Amino acid sequence: MSDKPEAGRNAKQEKAQFPEPETTSVHIFPEWCKGCGICVAFCPKQVLEMGKDQKAHVAHPEKCIRCYLCARRCPDFAVSVYGHTRKAEEKRNEGTDGEK
Amino acid sequence: MAAHLPYEYIYLRYKKKFPHVWCPGCGIGIVMGSIIRAVDTMNWDMNDILLVSGIGCTSRMPVYLDFNTLHTTHGRALAFGTGAKLANPALKVIAVMGDGDALAIGGNHLIHSARRNIEITTIIVNNNNYGMTGGQFSPTTPPGTFTATTPYGMMEPGFDICSLAQGAGAVYVARGTVYHVMELDKLIAGALEKPGFSVVEVLAPCPTNFGRANRLGDAVKMMESLRDGTITQVQAEKLPPEERVGKTVRGVFLDREDSEGYTARYARLCEQAAGGVSGK
Ligand SMILES: Cc1ncc(C[n+]2csc(CCOP(=O)(O)OP(=O)(O)O)c2C)c(N)n1
Ligand code: SF4
Ligand code: SF4
Ligand code: SF4
Numbered sequence: 001m002s003d004k005p006e007a008g009r010n011a012k013q014e015k016a017q018f019p020e021p022e023t024t025s026v027h028i029f030p031e032w033c034k035g036c037g038i039c040v041a042f043c044p045k046q047v048l049e050m051g052k053d054q055k056a057h058v059a060h061p062e063k064c065i066r067c068y069l070c071a072r073r074c075p076d077f078a079v080s081v082y083g084h085t086r087k088a089e090e091k092r093n094e095g096t097d098g099e100k
Numbered sequence: 101m102a103a104h105l106p107y108e109y110i111y112l113r114y115k116k117k118f119p120h121v122w123c124p125g126c127g128i129g130i131v132m133g134s135i136i137r138a139v140d141t142m143n144w145d146m147n148d149i150l151l152v153s154g155i156g157c158t159s160r161m162p163v164y165l166d167f168n169t170l171h172t173t174h175g176r177a178l179a180f181g182t183g184a185k186l187a188n189p190a191l192k193v194i195a196v197m198g199d200g201d202a203l204a205i206g207g208n209h210l211i212h213s214a215r216r217n218i219e220i221t222t223i224i225v226n227n228n229n230y231g232m233t234g235g236q237f238s239p240t241t242p243p244g245t246f247t248a249t250t251p252y253g254m255m256e257p258g259f260d261i262c263s264l265a266q267g268a269g270a271v272y273v274a275r276g277t278v279y280h281v282m283e284l285d286k287l288i289a290g291a292l293e294k295p296g297f298s299v300v301e302v303l304a305p306c307p308t309n310f311g312r313a314n315r316l317g318d319a320v321k322m323m324e325s326l327r328d329g330t331i332t333q334v335q336a337e338k339l340p341p342e343e344r345v346g347k348t349v350r351g352v353f354l355d356r357e358d359s360e361g362y363t364a365r366y367a368r369l370c371e372q373a374a375g376g377v378s379g380k
Pocket of ligand 3: 028032033034035036037038039040055056073074075076077078079125
């Protein structure tokens with residue numbers, strides 16, 4: 001147990017404020033995208049394309065297999081993939097949350 | 101806005117500090133993501149973590165992560181980190197450094213932190229040059245490559261960061277790349293779990309300086325070179341020696357259990373001294 005569980009900002013509380021939408025599985029946040037092309041080049045299903053605006057775009061969302069590689073390799077935190085479960089979150093759901 | 105960001109953003113100072121300052125395609129952002137995911141699997145409270153760095157592009161990372169953060173002077177991340185860890189051994193200390201930061205000006209701190217086995221997780225982002233100051237050579241610039249200060253090609257051999265850390269006494273030593281990002285998450289998590297001095301070297305592109313000086317192409321091309329130019333330890337064992345030439349090996353090179361961490365030893369020493377036992 002942490003001796004100060006409620007002190008300051010905690011990732012879990014933050015997360016609860018912004019529930020993930022369920023409509024699309026992959027999303028590009030254009031304000032942070034710098035157009036490096038990494039997500040487009042290494043997507044195994046060619047879901048993403050570079051736009052004329054030098055930003056990545058989701059061209060074929062239906063092909064996405066939610067492998068999460070684009071989001072992991074984006075240096076700018078501009079790609080999100082929904083439906084992905086975090087290890088820590090799984091642990092919390094199992095009720096092992098209290099032990100740190 | 102936040103609803104459209106990847107979950108890692110909850111560890112970021114995303115309201116004030118983003119987009120970050122790193123160049124398009126710079127590998128440092130990918131390393132930051134890996135650190136976040138590794139920390140996330142540990143289920144630690146953000147308030148129990150200290151992220152400490154020196155100066156350089158890599159060392160800007162504490163600006164963006166919402167842990168306790170210390171952005172110190174060039175090469176001294178481990179010196180400040182050691183002080184913080186001794187003052188508050190409950191802190192989980194993570195040090196991030198560039199190759200120049202860690203091995204040139206900060207080289208002595210690195211080897212002595214390893215020798216002492218102070219409980220710090222050290223992440224060294226190796227982009228083969230001094231990114232921040234315009235691409236001068238560093239102790240990891242490969243022989244023959246061009247930088248702002250090696251116009252005829254680098255004439256010195258480079259350090260092998262992983263061998264150096266092993267020789268100096270680290271208890272966990274690993275190398276990964278930002279292309280192999282799933283693997284990198286695991287390597288960093290392994291380092292975080294270790295109660296001692298752990299080192300993870302991460303090969304990352306600096307397209308702006310090292311990439312441009314050596315005509316290595318854009319970030320995508322440099323990521324492809326990481327994919328094609330590195331092999332796992334298993335592959336390394338199988339490949340005939342002539343095919344291994346020029347390939348860098350990834351993986352965990354050392355994971356020792358036999359050495360007690362510095363703050364653990366120090367706590368015992370304090371107990372001994374308080375009890376009046378001289379130890380002689
Ligand atoms: C004492 C001192 N000497 C020199 C510098 C100039 N300086 C700033 S960053 C840097 C090197 C950065 O290279 P590296 O550590 O490899 O990190 P990168 O920028 O590549 O991530 C240098 C020499 C400084 N800030 N302080
Ligand atoms: S999650 Fe995988 S398949 Fe979907 S867009 Fe990203 S890289 Fe492509
Ligand atoms: S990897 Fe990130 S920054 Fe690069 S093009 Fe894709 S979304 Fe944009
Ligand atoms: S100069 Fe190199 S290391 Fe620094 S932000 Fe740009 S690409 Fe990254």
